[in-house]
Each structure stands twice: as C-alpha cells, then as structure tokens.
Amino acid sequence: MTVIQGVKLDESERAAPALPRDILTEELVFNMGPQHPSTHGVLRVVLRTDGEVVHDCHPLVGNLHRCCEKILENLTYVQGLPYVDRMDYLGALNMEMGLVLSVEKAAAVEVPKRAQYLRVIMCEINRVISHLFAAGQFGLDMGAFTPFLYMFREREEALLLLNQVTGGRLLYHYIRYGGVTRDVTDDWLKRCLAWCDRVAAHMDEYNNLLTYNHIFLNRTCGVAIIDKSTALRYAATGPILRAAGVARDLRKDIPYSSYEDFDFKVPVGPHDKGVVGDSWNRHRQRLLEIEESLKIIRQAVAKLPSGDVSNPKISRGWKAPEGEAYVASEAPRGEISCYFVSDGGKAPYRARMRGPSFQNISLLGETSRGLLIGDLIALMGSIDITLGECDR
Amino acid sequence: MILAETPPFSSHIAGWLAGLVGMEPNWLFSAVGALVVAAVILLLVVTPVGLGGVYLERKLAGRMQNRRGPNRVGPYGLLQSLADGVKLLAKEDILQRGADSPLFRFAPYLVFMAAFAGFVVLPFAPGLVAADLDVGLFYFLALIALETVGIVMAGWSSNNKWSLLGAMREVAQVVSYELPLGLAAMCPALAVGSLSLVAITDYQAGPIWKWLLWRDIYWAIAMVPAFLLFYTAGLAAAKRAPFDLPEAESELTAGFHTEYSGMRFGMFFLPEYAMMLSLSAVTSVLFLGGYHDPIGLSAPGKLFDGVWWWGLLWFFLKTTFLFLTQIALRWTLPRIRIDQVMYLCYKVLLPIGMGSLLLTAALRLLG
Numbered sequence: 001m002t003v004i005q006g007v008k009l010d011e012s013e014r015a016a017p018a019l020p021r022d023i024l025t026e027e028l029v030f031n032m033g034p035q036h037p038s039t040h041g042v043l044r045v046v047l048r049t050d051g052e053v054v055h056d057c058h059p060l061v062g063n064l065h066r067c068c069e070k071i072l073e074n075l076t077y078v079q080g081l082p083y084v085d086r087m088d089y090l091g092a093l094n095m096e097m098g099l100v101l102s103v104e105k106a107a108a109v110e111v112p113k114r115a116q117y118l119r120v121i122m123c124e125i126n127r128v129i130s131h132l133f134a135a136g137q138f139g140l141d142m143g144a145f146t147p148f149l150y151m152f153r154e155r156e157e158a159l160l161l162l163n164q165v166t167g168g169r170l171l172y173h174y175i176r177y178g179g180v181t182r183d184v185t186d187d188w189l190k191r192c193l194a195w196c197d198r199v200a201a202h203m204d205e206y207n208n209l210l211t212y213n214h215i216f217l218n219r220t221c222g223v224a225i226i227d228k229s230t231a232l233r234y235a236a237t238g239p240i241l242r243a244a245g246v247a248r249d250l251r252k253d254i255p256y257s258s259y260e261d262f263d264f265k266v267p268v269g270p271h272d273k274g275v276v277g278d279s280w281n282r283h284r285q286r287l288l289e290i291e292e293s294l295k296i297i298r299q300a301v302a303k304l305p306s307g308d309v310s311n312p313k314i315s316r317g318w319k320a321p322e323g324e325a326y327v328a329s330e331a332p333r334g335e336i337s338c339y340f341v342s343d344g345g346k347a348p349y350r351a352r353m354r355g356p357s358f359q360n361i362s363l364l365g366e367t368s369r370g371l372l373i374g375d376l377i378a379l380m381g382s383i384d385i386t387l388g389e390c391d392r
Numbered sequence: 393m394i395l396a397e398t399p400p401f402s403s404h405i406a407g408w409l410a411g412l413v414g415m416e417p418n419w420l421f422s423a424v425g426a427l428v429v430a431a432v433i434l435l436l437v438v439t440p441v442g443l444g445g446v447y448l449e450r451k452l453a454g455r456m457q458n459r460r461g462p463n464r465v466g467p468y469g470l471l472q473s474l475a476d477g478v479k480l481l482a483k484e485d486i487l488q489r490g491a492d493s494p495l496f497r498f499a500p501y502l503v504f505m506a507a508f509a510g511f512v513v514l515p516f517a518p519g520l521v522a523a524d525l526d527v528g529l530f531y532f533l534a535l536i537a538l539e540t541v542g543i544v545m546a547g548w549s550s551n552n553k554w555s556l557l558g559a560m561r562e563v564a565q566v567v568s569y570e571l572p573l574g575l576a577a578m579c580p581a582l583a584v585g586s587l588s589l590v591a592i593t594d595y596q597a598g599p600i601w602k603w604l605l606w607r608d609i610y611w612a613i614a615m616v617p618a619f620l621l622f623y624t625a626g627l628a629a630a631k632r633a634p635f636d637l638p639e640a641e642s643e644l645t646a647g648f649h650t651e652y653s654g655m656r657f658g659m660f661f662l663p664e665y666a667m668m669l670s671l672s673a674v675t676s677v678l679f680l681g682g683y684h685d686p687i688g689l690s691a692p693g694k695l696f697d698g699v700w701w702w703g704l705l706w707f708f709l710k711t712t713f714l715f716l717t718q719i720a721l722r723w724t725l726p727r728i729r730i731d732q733v734m735y736l737c738y739k740v741l742l743p744i745g746m747g748s749l750l751l752t753a754a755l756r757l758l759g
Contacts, residue, residue: 030553038642051560052730141642143633143727149457209724215634216726373557374729377643 027055034063038141038377041387045364047376054376057368059361064391072351077103077177077318080348085171087355088389090133091332093119093126093162095389096175098329098336099351101256103177106325106340109314114307115179116258121192121300122174123257124293125162128199129155130332131239131286131293134384138283139210141381142219147210154199161192177318178311189301196294203291211284212273220283221274224379226367231277234366235359238334240383243269243285244277250330257329262299264292279375282382319346333357333384357390405429429522443473445665448712449719456723480661483654488551491651495549500652500659502542506535507663510670515590517683517703518690528589529577532674533570536629539667540566543638546660547648558647561730562631562638568737569628569635575745576622579614579752580604580678589674593682600686605679614751617744619679623714625741626671628733630664633722637730672714676707683707 030047033039042063048056068087072080084099085092097119104111111119132155136148159169165184166172174181184192210216226236231244241248249266251259267288270276320342328337334356341350360383368376406425410416447462447470454461462469487493513528515521525531540562547559581587583604584595596603605619606612628635639647649660676682683703689696696702728736 028553036645052557139726143636143640143642144725145453146457146723149459153458210726213726215728218732219726219729372729372731374640374643374727 038380040137040380040385043361043380043385043387043390045380047373049373052372052374054368054371054373057364057376059364061358061361061387061390064387066388066392068392069351069353072099072348074347076346077320077348078316080351081176082171082173084353085173086388087353087392088331088333088336088357088386089170090386091126091130091389092171093123093174094130094329094331095336096172097123097257098327098331098338098353099340100175100177101329102325102327102338102340102351103320103342103348105327106323106342107177107320108323109178110311111179111257112308112311113258113305114183115309115311117300117304118180118184118309119175119257120259120262121184121297121304122162122165122172122180124297124300125158125192127332128290128293128297129158131290132199134332135206135210135283135286137384138279138378138381139216141377142216144210144213144216147206150202150205150209154195154202157195157198161188161195164188176310176314177320178314179309181310183309189304193298193301196297200291200294203287206287211280211287217273217280219374220280220378220382221278223279223375224367224371224382225275226277226282226363228277230363230366234363236334236363237356237359238330238332239282239285239289240334240360240363242267242289243271243281245269250328250335254328256327259296261303262296264295264299267292279378279382282384286384317346319344320348328354331356333386333389334360353392355386355389355392357385357387361385361390426523429520441669442662442665443477445669445715446473446476446662448716449665449722452716452719453723456720477658480655480658485654485656486651488651490551492549492551495545496651497656499542499546499549500656502545503539503663504659506539506542507666507670509538510535510674511666513589514670514673515593515677515682516707517700518698520700520704521590524588524590527587529581529587529592529674529678532589532670533574533577536566536573536667537570539663543648546652550648550651552651554644554646555648555650558638558640558644558650561640561644562648564730565635565637565733565737566629566631568734569625569741572621572737572741572745573625573629575742575749576618576625577674577678579618579748582749582752582756583607583611583615589677589682593677593684596681597684597688598691599688600681602684602688602691603679603681603686611752611755614748614755615679618748618752619675621741621745621748622675622678625737626675627718627721628737630667630671630718632664632668632718634725634728635733636722636727637733640727642727668715668718669711672718673707673711675714676710680710681706682710 028049030049032045032047034042034044039045044060044063046058046060047054068083071083081096081099084095088095132151136151139147162172163169165182165188166174226240226244228244228246231241231246237248245268247266247268252266267285269281269285271281271284271288274280322342322344324341326337326339328335335354336356337354339350339352340348343349363383364379368379371379405428406421409424410421450472451461462472465471465475487496510532512522513525513531515524543562544559547555547562580592584592586592601607604611605615631638639649649657652660683706684690685702685706688694690699690702691697
C-alpha cells in the first residue's frame with residue numbers, strides 16, 4: 001500500500017511511484033511559464049525540483065489582470081457587458097450569465113421563458129465546447145496530438161452554430177439584461193440537434209483514442225489526487241470537485257434560468273478507472289458532463305416555448321435601481337458568481353466576480369508535492385484553468 | 393575501413409579513376425570509390441529521403457487529423473520541406489548568453505553526423521552499399537550512442553534548465569534502450585553468423601518464408617519477439633513518440649534543443665528523420681529480407697538476381713512501410729512517463745530480449 005496525500009492506494013491503482021529519498025541531490029529551481037506551452041496561458045509557476053521530482057510548486061498569477069471589475073464600474077450597463085466575455089474566453093456565455101443573473105436579481109427584471117431556454121441552450125453548447133477543448137488540451141499535454149484536433153472538429157461546428165445566432169465565434173455578447181439579443185430559427189434548431197447527435201456519436205471515438213488508451217491510463221490514473229477534503233478546503237468547484245466525489249452542481253442545487261425544467265444527472269467520481277479525484281477522473285468527468293449537457297440541449301430545443309426573447313422594458317440607457325444581489329451559477333470550470341451593488345447610477349457601483357480558476361490554481365501548491373514533472377503537467381492539464389478569468 | 397568485398401559500384405568508380413591517372417586499380421582507388429559512393433548516397437539519396445520523410449510525416453499526420461497537411465508550396469505541397477530548409481537557413485542564429493559556445497556550436501554537427509553516418513553500411517540494393525563492413529551492425533548501434541553524446545552536449549551547453557533536463561532524459565533513455573536494442577539485433581546476427589548487413593540480407597534471399605522473421609516457422613518463436621523488441625527499442629533510441637521524452641514539448645518546452653534556432657535547429661530536426669529511416673532500414677534488413685522481394689525473384693539464379701533497381705524498390709517499400717507505422721504511432725499515442733520508460737526497458741523489454749537471444753542460440757545449436 002502506498003499512501004499519497006492521505007489516500008491509500010493499491011499497487012493495482014497505478015500509484016505514482018514513491019521515489020527513494022536517499023539519492024537527494026541539489027535542488028533545481030525552474031521557472032515554468034509564463035511562456036511554457038503547458039501552462040495554458042500566462043500562468044507562471046516556480047518549481048523547486050530534485051531532478052524530475054517536484055518538491056515545491058508556487059503558482060504566480062496576475063499576468064493577465066485587465067481591471068475588468070473596475071472597468072465595469074465606469075461603463076454603462078450595456079457597455080460593460082462585453083467585458084465579462086473576455087474574462088473566461090472559453091466559456092464566454094457562462095461568464096455573461098454570471099453577471100446578468102445577479103443584476104437581474106437585484107433589479108428584479110423579468111426574463112421571458114423563451115429567453116431563459118435560449119440562454120440554457122447557448123450556455124450548454126458553450127460548456128460542451130469548453131469541455132471538449134479542455135479534454136483535447138489535456139491529451140495534448142499528455143503528448144497525444146490527434147484527439148485534440150478531433151475534438152476541434154466538433155468545436156468548429158459549434159462555433160459556426162453560435163456564430164450564426166450571436167455573430168461572434170469566441171466572444172458572443174449574446175445574453176443581455178432581461179433576455180438575449182437574437183432569436184433562433186427552426187432551421188438552426190434542427191442543425192443544433194444534428195450537431196448534438198454528431199458529438200454524441202463521436203464520444204466513443206474520443207474514449208477509444210484517448211480516455212481508455214493504455215498509456216494514457218498509466219499516465220493519469222492515481223496521479224495528482226485531489227481528494228474530497230482538499231478540494232473543499234481550497235473551495236475548488238466544478239469538474240474538479242465532482243471528480244473528487246462531491247455532487248455539487250448549481251444547475252441542480254440552486255437552479256437558475258429554468259434549469260429545473262430539465263432532466264439531467266450530475267456525474268460524480270470515482271468513475272470506472274483510477275481513484276477518486278485523480279487526473280483521469282477529472283478528464284472523464286468532463287466527457288461525462290458533455291453527455292449530460294447534450295441531453296439538456298436536446299430537451300431545451302424540444303420544449304422551447306414561443307414568445308419574446310427579451311424584456312421590452314430594458315432600453316439602451318437602462319439603469320438598475322438601487323439594490324444588491326449575489327447569484328452563483330455553474331460555468332464549465334466551476335462556480336461563477338457575481339456580487340452586484342447598484343446605487344441607482346448609470347453604471348454598477350460594484351460588480352465583484354468570483355471565477356473558479358483562481359481557487360483551482362491554488363490547489364497546485366499542495367497537490368504537486370512529490371510528483372514528477374510529467375505528472376505536474378497532468379495535474380495542470382486536468383485542472384483546466386483560464387487565466388483570463390483567474391486574473392480578470 | 394575494412395572492406396570485405398569491393399562492391400560493384402565503387403569498383404566501377406575505382407577502375408574509372410585508375411584509368412584516368414593510368415594506374416592499376418589498387419586499395420587506394422577502392423577506398424576513394426567507396427567514399428564517392430558514400431558521398432553520392434548522402435547527397436542524392438539520404439537528403440531527399442530525409443526531406444521526403446518530413447513531408448510524408450506531415451502529410452500523413454494531416455490526413456490522420458482531418459487536415460490537409462502541406463499543400464501550398466509546389467504541387468501537393470511537395471516543396472514544403474525545401475521551403476522550410478530555406479527558411480531555417482535565413483533565420484538568425486542565436487547564441488544565448490551563458491552558453492558554452494564551442495560545445496553549443498559543435499553538438500548539432502555531431503548529432504547530424506552520427507545519424508547520417510549510419511547510412512554508410514545500409515545495403516540499399518545488391519552492390520549498392522558504400523561500405524560492407526564486417527561489423528556493420530555493431531557500427532550502426534555504436535552510432536546511436538554517438539548521437540547521445542551530441543545531445544548531452546547540446547543540453548549541457550545551452551545553459552537552460554529545461555535543456556539540461558531533456559539531456560538527462562536522453563541519457564537515461566537511450567543508454568538504457570541500447571541494451572534491448574542490442575539484444576534484439578543479436579538474434580538475427582547469431583542466426584546468420586555475421587554482423588555484416590549484406591551477409592544478413594543475402595542469407596534471406598528467396599521467397600517470403602526465408603525471411604528471418606519466420607524462417608522455418610519455429611524460428612518465429614524467437615524472432616517475432618526480437619523483431620517487436622527491435623522496433624520498440626528503435627523508437628526509443630530515435631526519440632520518437634511515445635518515447636519522445638528528451639524533447640517532450642508539453643513538459644520541457646522543447647527539451648535539449650530549446651535554445652537552438654535557425655539551421656542549428658534544422659541540424660537536430662533532420663537527423664531525427666534520418667534516424668527513423670535508418671532504423672526502419674536496419675529493421676527490414678535484419679528481419680524482413682532487406683532488398684529481397686517476397687516472391688523470391690531476386691534469389692540467386694532467378695530473374696532479378698543482382699538487379700539493383702529491383703532491390704532498391706523493395707528496400708524502400710519495406711523501409712517506408714516501417715517508417716509509416718512509426719509516424720502512425722506517433723500521432724496516435726500519448727507520451728510515456730520517464731519512470732514508466734525505465735520500467736518498460738528493464739523489467740519488460742530486457743527479459744524478452746534475453747529470452748529471444750537464448751532461444752536463438754538454442755535453435756542455432758540444434759541446427
């Protein structure tokens with residue numbers, strides 16, 4: 001039995017090897033990033049290693065700080081919204097949702113049912129492509145180049161779908177206060193369903209090529225375990241927390257935007273290989289969540305009510321009345337929440353966003369001790385961070 | 393240089409040279425002839441083959457990944473490698489502060505030389521071999537070790553920690569994998585009783601069942617594992633995925649050649665393909681009959697006995713097949729972790745190699 005970070009592992013669980021400590025040599029200090037290919041943006045990690053074994057890992061964030069929250073305080077409501085997209089550029093719609101929900105709650109704005117459903121469809125498409133991107137990136141980090149491009153094939157189709165409705169490919173500016181900007185056509189809905197079928201049909205391909213590949217299993221099972229208590233202590237959310245065995249999903253726990261209308265499951269680790277909270281489980285968690293998201297999209301398309309897609313009371317120069325609200329929602333990487341305060345002026349008094357990546361990056365320090373450099377890459381890749389949303 | 397037998401091509405040149413100066417052909421002219429053939433092979437065969445290998449890899453990788461691959465430069469993008477070569481030549485040659493200048497400059501040439509010198513002993517076709525060394529196989533394996541020296545030099549002299557780590561991995565990996573590689577290569581050598589690649593090839597003259605891989609059926613028990621072992625260890629020795637740890641792009645940025653730019657980088661890039669090709673070629677010589685065709689038309693006394701273009705065709709067909717499988721593996725498999733690489737070498741491959749060698753020896757004894 002090997003004990004790693006308080007979790008007992010059988011040899012059969014392919015534990016990361018405990019290297020003998022009697023051959024310790026001089027420590028190397030590495031500066032990994034901000035230009036390193038596997039830090040997924042401009043994360044800088046300072047490593048102290050003994051050869052290949054990581055002794056200490058210190059993530060330094062802030063390279064992509066763009067004062068997003070301060071900018072929100074200086075622009076009108078309509079002007080400020082696109083800046084939120086740029087925080088998490090891979091889950092832009094979910095980011096918009098985070099701000100819009102809390103503003104709507106503070107101002108008690110009513111959102112038409114059709115708009116709520118459209119928000120759900122778009123957010124779930126965004127979640128699927130974000131998870132596809134994360135899973136592909138993780139494969140890339142592990143040295144498998146091809147799955148990444150296979151996943152990009154479906155991502156590209158989804159970007160086309162989103163482009164046709166929102167006008168943007170990466171940053172959409174689609175969800176507005178009181179609704180969404182544009183309605184969808186029946187033809188678009190048909191193509192959306194066809195896309196869902198294609199993604200679902202290709203899940204086996206991803207699994208065969210990457211998820212259940214023997215080398216991949218050896219690289220990720222039992223590696224860089226983030227157990228339940230560690231994840232909770234660091235306030236980790238999203239797939240990391242669920243892969244660690246905590247069934248927390250705000251779409252289920254505190255439904256918003258009509259999520260209560262849809263029937264879907266919350267996948268929770270451990271999955272069929274590895275141990276709870278290891279890199280493989282985090283990867284598998286994302287793929288399972290894709291399947292659940294596809295279910296939600298299908299249901300939302302089937303049940304899409306007719307009616308307006310925006311609240312006619314919200315005009316161009318709309319101002320939120322005095323008030324404050326805090327709403328959390330589930331983004332691809334974890335919980336996005338916004339504490340919004342309005343003093344009745346033309347700009348928000350304060351819009352404090354909480355992005356999940358900052359908390360998730362903080363896990364690196366504790367979890368990476370004793371890992372090999374290759375495993376550290378597995379840890380970083382499976383955490384799936386977006387620096388834009390961490391630094392804001 | 394030990395010339396077991398003067399090959400026809402170099403002896404033609406030797407005779408021509410001797411006639412030119414009006415002397416009887418002697419060993420000096422033979423040696424010059426061999427050198428000329430080697431130079432011509434390097435210039436006209438290996439370099440285009442190396443560039444073609446790069447093109448083939450990019451095209452196949454593109455096809456495997458829903459892309460088109462290179463298709464802009466020349467017809468079907470055929471001139472892409474050439475364009476890249478020109479681009480590399482035009483790039484700035486950066487020597488970063490703190491680098492050990494002489495070692496840093498010399499390392500790419502050492503790697504380049506080691507990888508291409510292996511082609512000297514390859515029997516491309518009957519008579520088309522630069523130097524049929526008695527110890528050809530040994531010479532080839534020794535060159536793999538020489539390449540390691542160049543890579544360690546590159547990693548150490550770069551004054552970059554990632555490079556150093558890449559070089560450390562290279563030493564650990566390639567030096568370890570020389571053991572199973574050597575053991576696997578011993579099996580055909582032992583079966584034939586020679587280390588000369590020409591002798592090993594000609595031992596397999598005849599139809600497909602004369603190939604060493606499954607000669608007389610029961611040899612297959614020893615030879616099939618040895619073949620797979622040689623292929624796998626060859627992948628590791630050539631630093632190809634899933635054993636591309638020394639240059640693991642996502643872990644060590646680019647490993648030992650992180651700091652190299654321009655043509656010095658090209659000097660690391662091309663040898664990788666040269667190494668893949670020469671390893672594929674040696675694999676085909678050792679186990680798949682080299683330049684002999686599978687029907688037996690090139691066997692002594694048959695239609696194509698000693699016909700060089702027929703041999704060249706089959707040699708390249710077999711080599712290209714093995715080369716393509718290496719590419720397909722690279723674009724399919726993730727990378728193995730460093731400790732797993734070592735585990736695989738010492739606890740899986742080495743015992744298989746020893747078993748194969750013992751079996752071959754036993755079969756040889758029993759006749």
